[in-house]
Amino acid sequence: MAQDTGGAKDAGPWIDPLKYVSAKADLPPATIETAKKIGPLSYTVLIDEKHVVSKLYNMVNVPTGVWINEQGRIVRPNEVAFVDDRFKNFTGMDSEPYLNALKDWVEKGDKSAYVMSENHLREKLTAQDPNIARAAAEFGLGEQLYKSGHPTEAIAHFKEAQRLNPKSWNYKRQAYALTSEKDYGTTFRDEVQKIGGSKVYYPPPELPGEKKPD
Amino acid sequence: MKASMPCGLLLILLLTVLPSAANPLRTTIVYDDAATDLTSAREDVGQLWITTADLKRATRFEVKPQGVCRDELCFPLPKARQQEFVHKTPAVTWFNITAFADLVHQPVAHDAAMATWYFGLRSDQRQQLSSLQAPDFTLPDLQGKPHRLSDFRGKKILLVTWASW
Structure with a gap:
């Protein structure tokens, strides 16, 4: 689910890697090689211009993964979901434990040790600060103004969304990308420094370490 | 530079005066992430009144004897407070959509200058x-x-x- 106010224009190139590399000049040969290897993606990729998924699931960053079982029930809630090591230098995080957990779930289903208990899930899903919903409304209003040709008027509402839900990196980064970090008097780098640096930017997934698949 | 100042001031004055003079202006409401332009909405001390026809068009909710309803979903209006939500005139029935938002604990974001409301x-x-x-x-x-999602x-x-950002 691409959380992109810019829609297909912004998200599209990442969904079709071959088109992406053919449309861009001066890409490093390694990127072109990777794109050729990946080719068109075989899984469903959707474009979420209004950040509907982030709003419904209370997500605050990307990538965020949720596991949903065959009955449509959440079995692992929001957590950082890296399926490769592209950003390892920034995050210091290895994708392998998460991938192993995922494989374990695919194999064992609800019996997997990585499927969370109902109590644990409720504990993680029910923290509801009313400001989170207010922030989502301010962000939605900002998007509406941006989309209707008023990017400058949108800024005040994007700022208010960031103030009401300071944990949302989605609100910060999407807003910076639509106009400029200058409109917000900060930079992504400074914001990351404020919380203690890139190695704590993503809270690590809670994986029971001892129960890796054999 | 100095010569252009009065023109700038005049423009600002005009912009400030125009909305109230031409009231009601076009209002945009965003409900369930869909934007609808309304031409007959009325704003009154931070409250937004829209016609029941516009309510149906913008939200698919309708005012019924049992409450404000859409498909299976129905929110009863408190009996003693009906006048806070519904105001009937011979020509049209008005509905206070901001009071209703408050009743159903729905956050509302408003941009006064752009006459846009997000529910x-x-x-x-x-x-x-x-x-x-x-x-x-x-x-x-x-x-x-x-x-x-449920198709899967x-x-x-x-x-x-x-x-992408």
Whole structure:
């Protein structure tokens, strides 16, 4: 689910890697090689211009993964979901434990040790600060103004969304990308420094370490 | 530079005066993430009144004897407070959509200058998560074909968000 106010224009190139590399000049040969290897993606990729998924699931960053079982029930809630090591230098995080957990779930289903208990899930899903919903409304209003040709008027509402839900990196980064970090008097780098640096930017997934698949 | 100052001031004055003089102006409301332009909305001390016809057009909700309803969903209006929500005139029935938002614990964001109102998730929509059922949504792929999460029922789903930014 691409959380992109810019829609297909912004998200599209990442969904079709071959088109992406053919449309861009001066890409490093390694990127072109990777794109050729990946080719068109075989899984469903959707474009979420209004950040509907982030709003419904209370997500605050990307990538965020949720596991949903065959009955449509959440079995692992929001957590950082890296399926490769592209950003390892920034995050210091290895994708392998998460991938192993995922494989374990695919194999064992609800019996997997990585499927969370109902109590644990409720504990993680029910923290509801009313400001989170207010922030989502301010962000939605900002998007509406941006989309209707008023990017400058949108800024005040994007700022208010960031103030009401300071944990949302989605609100910060999407807003910076639509106009400029200058409109917000900060930079992504400074914001990351404020919380203690890139190695704590993503809270690590809670994986029971001892129960890796054999 | 100095010569252009009065023109600038005049323009600002005009811009400040125009909206009230030409009231009601076009109002935009965003409900369930869909924007609708209204030509006959009325604003009164921070409250937004719209016609019941516009209510149906913008939200699909209708005022019925049992409450404000859409499909199976119905929110009864408190009997003693009907006049806070519904105001009938011979020509048209007005509905206070901001008071209704308050009743159903729905956050509202407003931009006065742009006459735009955004209605967020009602508390019944926010509580979906605590049922542990994955909230359903429909979104398009790159070709514009819509996909609904619940269409994947019977399969395991790894739902992952990402972004270009």
